[in-house]
Amino acid sequence: MNNQKEIVYKEVLKDLQPDRILAIIFEYMSKVSMENDLDKLLMILADLGKKLVVADRCSVWLHEPSEQTIWTVAAHGIEKIIISQESGFVGHSITTGKVVVVEDAYLDERFNQEIDIESGYRTCSVLCIPFHNSSGAVIGTFQAINKMTAQGIFNEKDSEMLGLAATYAGKSLESAILLNEIIETQKEMLETLGEIGESRSQETGNHVKRVALYSYLLAKLSGISEEKALLLKHASPMHDIGKVATPDSILLKPGKLTSDEFEIMKQHAVIGYNIFKNSQRDLLRTAAIIAYEHHEKWDGTGYPNGLNGEEIHIFGRITAIADVFDALGSHRVYKQAWKMEQIVAYMTEQQGKHFDPILVQLFLDNLALFIAIRDQHSDVG
Template sequence: MSDELIFADEQDSRAEQQTQIPWKILIVDDDEEVHTITKLALRNFQFDGRPLVFLHSHSAQEGLDMIRKHPDVALCLLDVVMESDHAGLDMVPKIRDELRNTFVRIVLRTGQPGQAPEETIIADYDINDYKEKTELTRGKLHTLLYSCLRSYRDILALERNRQGLERILLASTQLQQKTFVQDFARGILEQISAILAPDEDALYAQCEGVAAHEESGRLTVVAGTGTYQHDIGKAVTDLLPDSAHAFIAGVETGFHAQHLDSGYFCLYRSSELHLSLLYLKGLTARNAMEKHLLEVFCQNALTAFENLSLRTELEDSQREIVFILGDAVEHRSRETGQHLRRVAEISYILAKASGLSQHQAVLIREAAPLHDLGKIAIPDAVLNKPGPLDPDEWAIMQTHAQHGYDMLHQSDKPILCTGAQIALDHHERWDGKGYPNGLAGTDISLAGRITAIADVFDALSSRRCYKDAWSLDQVKALFQKERGAHFDPDLVDLLMERWDEIADIKAQFPDR
């Protein structure tokens, strides 16, 4: 974190309130005078600006109950001999093992040192010191308190760092489950609160912020919370304070973070035209540990966000290439409408309705435009013949399914693999009378069965060079007639259930 970090007054007030929380000191001794003398010797003692508060127990069992009730006891001053000659010794493993309290510092005190030799006790018991009661003068008691409380404070700091790291790992895992840039960016904003304030009230935990990404020099909002939730797509320069603009302009490549007067600001610049940005309005870190956690999480999150953005850009390029390939075939067929887009969207609706996951449905939508790719190998005289095809021409036309598969199936890319299967199967029939392989029923891939319905629906309801468009009533009658013959009966039922939604696709993507 930069040395130039500035923290708001709110952080100072929180820290000031925290300093008033007292250190809990538990005295376990059956001699009431020991309790009185210890309190008297430490009556004005403070450590890190925090006073002491004393808890009292007069037996080992009372001591265990007290630690169970107050697990945040910092120091236990424990007598060895109480209800038995080794009651204090027996209490130590119960604190560590039964109560699982490894944080409390334990100092054994004894008035009979011969009964429990120091070397044996230190070696065999998880304690921090072993003292004779006669040697605990006021000065030595103060020294002991400083040593034990400093150790307890540092152990807690290590534990908070460990918990913070766990929260970072958990947040990172949850973020990795998000596959879309906007979801991922919003996830970053949501996880900040979980890392810095998992137990705080909603007012503190729900920070307001924006996540933005720059492509080709345009920095726009991709996710927002609070007052920024409706600003997606807007230019970030219109939303950020003036102090942030100079910061953006001045940074080189890499990760940079800074606390501005208005909140926390960080960015990751991978190149001159690629920048990921995170701004959290009014957010302040309350201590050095939170500053470190915030920076570590944001650095990793923005790096992952950049990688996801690049992957999304690559996938968008693949989708665009798929439509370009499909569109090239459509132009060669002298069809310049939006057949491909409509087939893709209808296929997506049917895929979702059939119970496929979002990922599988999207994959079918993206691959469906490749269903007729093999027509690129069909001669113009056959492809664009205005009238019916003769048997030889029809045989040539039927080869386009195999041609499309042959072009695509060698790729290991999911879109192209799915496209290959769709190209091969979308002219198969449920009754086995289709082509090219005469497959029947569920031997036909689900992607092929879905795209077949989408393709026929749009082809019949659209004008072609060899026919006029059918009415939607005529198309519906055809599907009802061919249910269980040409088409998968279950998919036809889903088509009928969503007929109006699918029919609206034609209005959304009309022919040019």
């Protein structure tokens, strides 16, 4: 064990002085107050804990009582982990609400060695501090691993410092969890509504799923940030939600629509926009944009507003490519599914006409990736 400690503590540090502790707390209070993304918040709090107690690693674990699990995305050096709420020092801290201080993890029967075995890491000293919500219930815990000072073990001062951070973390995480639940509910609602809308035109829910995945992939390939690409992915199921107001006689007509019928059909873009246009939520505002603009065309011949080129929001331009690609390859009441060579020929011919020329070329250059998504989420079976 001593040899192992020499490896773990090859960089021996000193405990922080009071002025440095205060500086770190104020620095991270600012970061926490500006972050609403739950995963990112967990990482920020883990960094805070790591610095405060001079640990090699620190993670923030959250409790999922309904599933009897605990999970983290904020463990330094490892990926997201989900374990039983009874597992290890973290599980003990969460289920009992008690602080856990351990000098040598391998001499304690509560230690779960599985993570060390999988990662090749060696846990020595451990400090776990639970944090609570406004009702006093334990919702998670800090876990600091391997004190990086010469002594190599966590002390009472470390418990006080991490306890202070836990008090602040509990309130911040409670707010973030509630916001995250709202966002997840919105995502679920949009996907369900999208499937309902597609079912009216006798299409499967897999259409909206594929369009969402195509849109996300094309957004990432085009250089759009992960945050905006995810907004597009989660909002895109609403692209044709306005069809819920389109009469069946038009929506399900097997032949070509008359001019008057097509004018009625085109109103679904406006209806979809009107459903979401007054929302202040980013996800629903994105849904409004997509519903409104995904039938616009690069050359200005689309609807409902005849926008052209970059007047069309990039979310609309991306969804147009994703929607047409999937529609052409799918059986509809008014047509049979096209073969892939026909689809490629059409999308190539429509470059700079229907589609943004740069985006559609990027799509065609990465066609195999989109075909893989289509095959994985096929309507068959």
